[in-house]
Amino acid sequence: MDIFGIIIGILLSLIGIAGSILPGIPWPQLGYLALIIVQFVLGHPFSWGFIILWGVINVGLIIVDYLLPLRWTKTFGGTRRGTTGCILGIIIGLFAGPLGILVGPFLGAFIGEFLYQKDEKKALKAACGAFLGFASGIVIKLIISVIMLGYLLSVSIQHFM
Numbered sequence: 001m002d003i004f005g006i007i008i009g010i011l012l013s014l015i016g017i018a019g020s021i022l023p024g025i026p027w028p029q030l031g032y033l034a035l036i037i038v039q040f041v042l043g044h045p046f047s048w049g050f051i052i053l054w055g056v057i058n059v060g061l062i063i064v065d066y067l068l069p070l071r072w073t074k075t076f077g078g079t080r081r082g083t084t085g086c087i088l089g090i091i092i093g094l095f096a097g098p099l100g101i102l103v104g105p106f107l108g109a110f111i112g113e114f115l116y117q118k119d120e121k122k123a124l125k126a127a128c129g130a131f132l133g134f135a136s137g138i139v140i141k142l143i144i145s146v147i148m149l150g151y152l153l154s155v156s157i158q159h160f161m
Contacts, residue, residue, distance in 0.1 A: 005041030006156045009034035013149040020141035021101055028141045031148035032058045038152055045155040054148065061144055068140075069105070069133035076129025077122055078113055085112020086130035106131040 012034040019027030032054055039046050073083050089108020093100035109130035113123035 002041055002159065005037055006152075006159075009038045009041075009152050010149070010156070012037070013145065013152055017142065017145040017149065020145050021138050028061055028145040028148070029058050031145045031152075034152055035148055038155060042155060042159050045159070046151070057144065061141065064140060065137045068137045069130055072129040072133030072136070073109060073126055074129070076125045076132075078109065078126030078129055079116060081116040082109045082113040082123070082126040082130055085109045085115075086127075086134065088112070090134065105134040 012030040016027045016030035016034070019030070035046065035054060036051065039051060069086055070083055073086060085108035086105045087108070089104035089106065089111075090101070091104075092108070093102070093104020096104065106127050110123050110127035113126040114120065117123060
C-alpha cells in the first residue's frame, strides 16, 4: 500500500507541475493533494502545521494566479478589455501548442487593447504587462509545485531507507 500511495502522489505532483502553465486551473493543488495522500499512507511524516501551511500557500497561489495578470496589465496601462483579450488569448493559445500558450496572452491583450484604444503603443505596453503577469504566475506555480514534489520525494526516500 505504501508504494502505491507514493506512486499516486508522485504522479499527481508531476501532473501538477506539467499543468502549471495552464491559467486559472489549480494544477499545483494536485501536488498538495499528493502531500496529503503521502501524509496518510506513510503514517504522518509531516506535522499538521506543515500540512496547514502548505494548504494556506496553495489557497494564496490560487488567488495570486488570478490577480497577477490583472495587476500587471493595469500597471502597464491596460484596461479590462486587455485583460479579457489576455484570457481569450490564453484559451485560444492552448489549442496552438506551447508557442500558442506563450504568444496567446500577449496577442489577446494587444488585440483587446488595440480595438478599444486604437493606439498601438498603449496596446503594446498593456500586452507586455499581461504577458509578464501570466509568465510570473507560471513561474510561481512551477516553483511551488517543484518544492512540494521535493518534500514528497524526500519523505518517500526516507521511508524506504
